[in-house]
Amino acid sequence: MRLPFHLPDQQQVIYVHILDDIDDVLEQPSVAASMFTFWMECNKINKDARKLTYVEFPTKFVWKPNDRLWKPRKIGRSIRRIHSLSPKLGEIYFLRILLNKVKGPKSFEEIRTVNGEEFPTFRDACYALGLLDDDKEYVEAIKEASHSRTGFYLRFLFATMLMSDSLGRPEFVWENTWQQLSDGILYNQQRRLKSPGITLNEDQLKNLTLFEIEQILLPNNTSLKNYNKMPYPDSDIVSSSTNRLITKELDYDIPILKKEFERMFHALTNEQRNIFIDIMTTVNDKKGGVFFVYVYGGTCKTFLWKTISATIRCKGDIVLNVASSGIASLLLPGGRTSHSRFIIPLNLTEDSVCKIPPDSELDRLVRKSSLIIWDEAPMVHKHAFEALDRALKDVCKFDKSRNSKIPFGGKAIVFGGDFRQILPVVQGGRRQNIVNASLTLDIGEGKVGGSNDGEAIIDVPDDILINDAHDPIGSLIEFVYLSILEKFNVTSYFQERAILTPKNEVVQQINDRLLALFPGDELEYLSSDSLCQSEFVHNQFDPNLYSPDILNGLKVSGLSNHKLILKVGVPVILLRNIDQKNGLCNSTRLQVKSLGKRVIEAIIISGTNIGKQTFIPRMSLSPSEKKKFPSNFKEDNFIGCMFCNDN
Numbered sequence: 001m002r003l004p005f006h007l008p009d010q011q012q013v014i015y016v017h018i019l020d021d022i023d024d025v026l027e028q029p030s031v032a033a034s035m036f037t038f039w040m041e042c043n044k045i046n047k048d049a050r051k052l053t054y055v056e057f058p059t060k061f062v063w064k065p066n067d068r069l070w071k072p073r074k075i076g077r078s079i080r081r082i083h084s085l086s087p088k089l090g091e092i093y094f095l096r097i098l099l100n101k102v103k104g105p106k107s108f109e110e111i112r113t114v115n116g117e118e119f120p121t122f123r124d125a126c127y128a129l130g131l132l133d134d135d136k137e138y139v140e141a142i143k144e145a146s147h148s149r150t151g152f153y154l155r156f157l158f159a160t161m162l163m164s165d166s167l168g169r170p171e172f173v174w175e176n177t178w179q180q181l182s183d184g185i186l187y188n189q190q191r192r193l194k195s196p197g198i199t200l201n202e203d204q205l206k207n208l209t210l211f212e213i214e215q216i217l218l219p220n221n222t223s224l225k226n227y228n229k230m231p232y233p234d235s236d237i238v239s240s241s242t243n244r245l246i247t248k249e250l251d252y253d254i255p256i257l258k259k260e261f262e263r264m265f266h267a268l269t270n271e272q273r274n275i276f277i278d279i280m281t282t283v284n285d286k287k288g289g290v291f292f293v294y295v296y297g298g299t300c301k302t303f304l305w306k307t308i309s310a311t312i313r314c315k316g317d318i319v320l321n322v323a324s325s326g327i328a329s330l331l332l333p334g335g336r337t338s339h340s341r342f343i344i345p346l347n348l349t350e351d352s353v354c355k356i357p358p359d360s361e362l363d364r365l366v367r368k369s370s371l372i373i374w375d376e377a378p379m380v381h382k383h384a385f386e387a388l389d390r391a392l393k394d395v396c397k398f399d400k401s402r403n404s405k406i407p408f409g410g411k412a413i414v415f416g417g418d419f420r421q422i423l424p425v426v427q428g429g430r431r432q433n434i435v436n437a438s439l440t441l442d443i444g445e446g447k448v449g450g451s452n453d454g455e456a457i458i459d460v461p462d463d464i465l466i467n468d469a470h471d472p473i474g475s476l477i478e479f480v481y482l483s484i485l486e487k488f489n490v491t492s493y494f495q496e497r498a499i500l501t502p503k504n505e506v507v508q509q510i511n512d513r514l515l516a517l518f519p520g521d522e523l524e525y526l527s528s529d530s531l532c533q534s535e536f537v538h539n540q541f542d543p544n545l546y547s548p549d550i551l552n553g554l555k556v557s558g559l560s561n562h563k564l565i566l567k568v569g570v571p572v573i574l575l576r577n578i579d580q581k582n583g584l585c586n587s588t589r590l591q592v593k594s595l596g597k598r599v600i601e602a603i604i605i606s607g608t609n610i611g612k613q614t615f616i617p618r619m620s621l622s623p624s625e626k627k628k629f630p631s632n633f634k635e636d637n638f639i640g641c642m643f644c645n646d647n
Contacts, residue, residue, distance in 0.1 A: 003054060003082050005036045005099060007092055008108045035063055042070045043104045050104025055082060090228050094122040097131055127169075135169050141598035141617050142177040148594070148601070149615065151183030155209070157599070157615040159216040160578050162227055164619040171229040182209040207234050219248065219581040221340055221362075245365040249318045249334065261310035264303065272304050279308060279414055283371050288410035292377070296418050302331050305373050305416070309333050317370040324379040324417075326577055326585030330607030331375075336580055338374055338384065342366075342391065348383035354391035366395050370412065377415035381424045381437045385415075473510060484517060494571040494589060495605055504555050518567045523595040525564040527552070528618075559621050568592050572602060576621060583609030590614070 039057060042049045049070075052060060061070040082096055098111050105111045109118055112125040119125040138161055145157055158174075158181055161167050174181075182205045189208065190196050200208070211233040214224050224230045268276060275293060282289040295301045305321065309332075312319040321332035322341045329335035338344060342354045343362070356363050377385075389408050396409030424437040468475035480497050487493045501507055515522070529551035552562040560575065571591050578584040583604050590602035593613065600616045 003036075003058070004034065005054065005082060005095065006034065007095060038063075038069055040106050040108075040110075044106045046072075048072075053101065053103050054099040091122050094126045097126050098122055098129075101129060101131065123169075135167055135173050137598060138167060138173050138617065139176045141596075142173070142180055144596050145599050145601070145615050146180040146183065149613075151181060151185065151209075153613065153615060154181050154183065155213050156216060156579070156582070157617060159213055160584075160615070160619075161617055162213075162217065162224075162230075163220055163222060163578060164576070164617075166617065166619050167227075169229075170227045171231070174230060178206055178209060181213070182206065185209055185212070206231070216579070218245070220579060221343065245361045246318070246368060249320075249365065249369075250313075250316065252313050254314060254316070257310050257314050261307065261314055264307040264310060268304070268307060269300075272300070272307075275304065276308060279371070279412070280311065283312065283412050286370075288406055288408065289412050290407055291414045293414060293416040294418065295416065301375070301416055305375060306333055308371070308373065308414075312370055318365070318368055319371045319373060320366070320369045321373050321375075323375040325376055325587075326580055327587045327607065328376045329580060330583050330585070330588070330609065332373070333608075335375075335608075337577070337585070338380065338388075340577075340580060342388055344384050344387055348381050348387065350383060350386070352383055352387040353394075354387050356391050356395060363395055366392065366411075372408075372411060372413040374413065374415050376417045378417040378419050378423060378438065381426075383437075473506075473513065477510065477514060481514065484514070485519075488518070488569055491591075491605055491610065494591060495610075504561075508561065515565060515567060515570060518570060520567045520569070522565050522567055525566065527560070527562045527564070529554070529562065566592055566595055566600070568595060571605065572600075574616075576619065578616075578619075582614070583607045583612060584614060590616075 036054075039049075039054060042061065049057070049061065057070070058073075060073055062073045063069075064071055082099055095111070102111050105113075112119045112122050114125055114128040117128070119128060142154055142157060146154055154177075158177070161173070162170055167173055185205055185208045186198075186200050189200065190198050210224060210231060214233055217223050224232050265273075265276075275291075279291055282291075293301065293304070309319045309321060320341060321329075321335045322338040323329035323332060323335055324338055326337050329337050339346065343356055344354050345352045356366065392409035392411050393405070394409070396411060419438075423434055426433045426437050429437070466472050466475050466479070476499065480499055484493075499510055501510070529548060555561055566572070569592060571589055574584060574586060574588045574590070577586050583606075588604060589606040591605050592600060592602050594601040598617065602614060602616060604610055604612045604614065
C-alpha cells in the first residue's frame, strides 16, 4: 500500500455538496490535517515514533481513518511505500527522498533541517545530507573546455548536460559558468548591429546567452522552462520569431536548393522519376495520400528523398523528414527521428497517441507541412503508425472536417524501407508476434534456401570466412583494420569499417588489442555506478548488499564497462541520443581529438555532420532491461569504445 504525502498547504481535495454549510466543511479534520501531517503530530507525543522514518512508520503504527490518528500496532505488521515521482516535479520529489531518510520530524521545517541548520528548500536539504550528486564536476568540465574552445561550443556543451539530465542543480552550474558560456556573445552582437563600439551589461549578456542556449534546446523538443530554477531569456527576445520550428524548416537557401534539385532530378532513373511524379502530384493536389516505397539497401533511396525534399523547399513549403533510427535520420536533409519529431510514446500500446499539444509550435508545424517522409519504417512497431494516424487526424481536423476520417488526417505521407534488413524488435516475441507488429511481412523474395517456413540452409562464401584457428581474432582485426596506423587519420577509414559481435567480453578483447596498437598515452575513465537512493523500499532488500565494487563489475549491453581507456585518435560510439539536430545520437561515430579529465573533445565521422567538432561530458545512463536489477541502476560515464560493438 502506498503512503500519501504532500508539500505544506497542499492537502487533499475535499468534495462537498452544494447545499453543505461552508463553516461545517472548514471544520472537518481532513481539511486541516492529513494522514501525513498526523504522522508529524504523532512524533510530537510519542518517543518511539521519533525513531522511525515515514516509510517505516506503518510497521509499528496503524492508521485509524475514522478517528483520524495513528495508534501503536498491537499485532501483525504492514509494509508500505511512498508514491514514485519524477525528478522534474521539483520540491515534492526531493521531499520524497527525505522521507526515506529523516526520522521523527515534528514539522515540515524539521524535515528540511540538517545538523541543526534549517534549509529553505527540500532540495537544499537533500544536498546537505549528500543524497544528491555534486554538480561541481560539471562546472569544472565547462571551465576546462573553455581553455581550448569558444563560447559557441561551450553553449552546446551546457545544453548537452541539460538534455542528458546529468545536472542536479542546473542553475548552480549556470551561475558559476555564465561568463565562460557568454564568450563571443558581445562580438556577435557588435557584428549583428554593425556597431563595433557597443557594450553590454551583465544582465544583457546573460539574457543573450540564455537565448542562444534556448535555440539549441528547442529543436530537441525541450526548453529552459523544463529545468527547475534555470533563468529564462527575456520574453521580448524569445517572441521575436512567432514559431521557431517553422522558421527553421523554412531556413534554406532557395537559389542553391533549385540548383541542387535540377542536378538531382536529371540523375533520377526512370523508376525513381515515376515515383517522384506520383508523390508530387499528390502533394500539389493537397488531397492527401499514403505511399510505401519498397526499395533495397544501396539503391539510392536517400537520393530520392533528397530530390523530393528539395523541390518542396524550393517553393517555400515544408517537408518533414524523419527516420526510425537516429543514424538513418542523419542522412536526411533536416532529418529527425520519428519519435522525437512527433512525440511518439516509447512504450507503445494499441491506443497510444502522439502527445502533440493543441495550438503548440509543433501542432502548427505539422499542419503547415506539405509532406512527411518516414525512412526505415519497417523497423518500428505498427502501433507507432497508428499513434501518428490518430494524432494527425486530431491536428488536421481544424483545417477540414473530413480530415478527421481520412488516413493520417489527409496529410501526404511517404514510408520507405526494406523488409529484408530489420523488422520491429519484439522482446521475447515469437514469429507471429513479429508479424503482428509489422506493417506487413514479405521477407526477401523467398529465394534463400528454396521453399521454407522460416528455416533455410545458407552457404557462407569462403572469402568472408576466418579460417585461422590459432588466432582468429587477430586475423579478423588484420582483415577489417588493415594498415590502421598509416590510415587512422583519414576520415573515411573508420567510416567504412567496424566489427560486430554478440558478446561484450569479445568486444573488450578486440578493443584492448587494437588500443595497444595506437601510439600515445592512455587515459583511464571510471564510471560512477549507483542505485537510485529514492527507490529503496523498506524491507524489500538491503542496499548495503550492492556495494560499488559489485555494481562496477556489472557488464550490461548498451552500457560501457566501468573502466574506459582511451587514446587520442581512437574511434568512439555514442550510446545515447544527445543532440540529433547536430548529429549526436545513439550509434554516432566520433574520433577523439583530445582527452581532458572531465570532458572529451571529438570530431564526428559519420552521418551528415562529418567534420563537426563537439565536447562530450559525463552523462547518466540506465540499462533498458531494469528487471535484471534490484532497483534503478545508474551509470555516469562518457561514451562507448570503439573499434568493436555488441550487436
